[in-house]
Amino acid sequence: MTAYPAPVGCSAAPAGFGAPAWTPVQPVSRTSLLTALILNLITLAGGGIAAGMLVMSGVSSSEDSSAVFGAFFLVLLAINGGFAFLTVIGSLIAAIRHGGASRFFSLTAALLVILAAAGVVLLLAAVIAVGVNNSTLTDDQMGLIGLGVIGVMIVSPVLTLLSVISSIIAFTTAKR
Numbered sequence: 018m019t020a021y022p023a024p025v026g027c028s029a030a031p032a033g034f035g036a037p038a039w040t041p042v043q044p045v046s047r048t049s050l051l052t053a054l055i056l057n058l059i060t061l062a063g064g065g066i067a068a069g070m071l072v073m074s075g076v077s078s079s080e081d082s083s084a085v086f087g088a089f090f091l092v093l094l095a096i097n098g099g100f101a102f103l104t105v106i107g108s109l110i111a112a113i114r115h116g117g118a119s120r121f122f123s124l125t126a127a128l129l130v131i132l133a134a135a136g137v138v139l140l141l142a143a144v145i146a147v148g149v150n151n152s153t154l155t156d157d158q159m160g161l162i163g164l165g166v167i168g169v170m171i172v173s174p175v176l177t178l179l180s181v182i183s184s185i186i187a188f189t190t191a192k193r
Contacts, residue, residue, distance in 0.1 A: 049114050053187075060177060061178060067093035132176050
């Protein structure tokens, strides 16, 4: 019996009794990578909106509107934390399902979102510390906390943006 080469798009497989000498190659779905990318974009947008609410709370002229913006900030922060968690899970699933550069960039995206979320947790702790200890903090301490908040508001979105870029690279380098 003559063995023929596998057609294009098929892999060679050992022939059994009555079986062909090749089997079709199943394409790998990139759905997990696309899902992680979409969740990452939602996390980035939600973080930007939450940061805007925090700024509006700080520059608002009345205490009532400042309290409303602060409440919106906390609600958006909680929702965004959920999306960040889902982004990490989605990126890890994508890393498990794919290999090579796609796996590396999916893991990088997950790590960057974790670092950004850690910064946001520190930001929230600073905001709560100022709210609880407002009367006992000195001006120097308030200034340091303010610098920390500004630093987190700059670094955390940059990390999330790098995570989005990493997710895009993971999606485009995945083998189809």
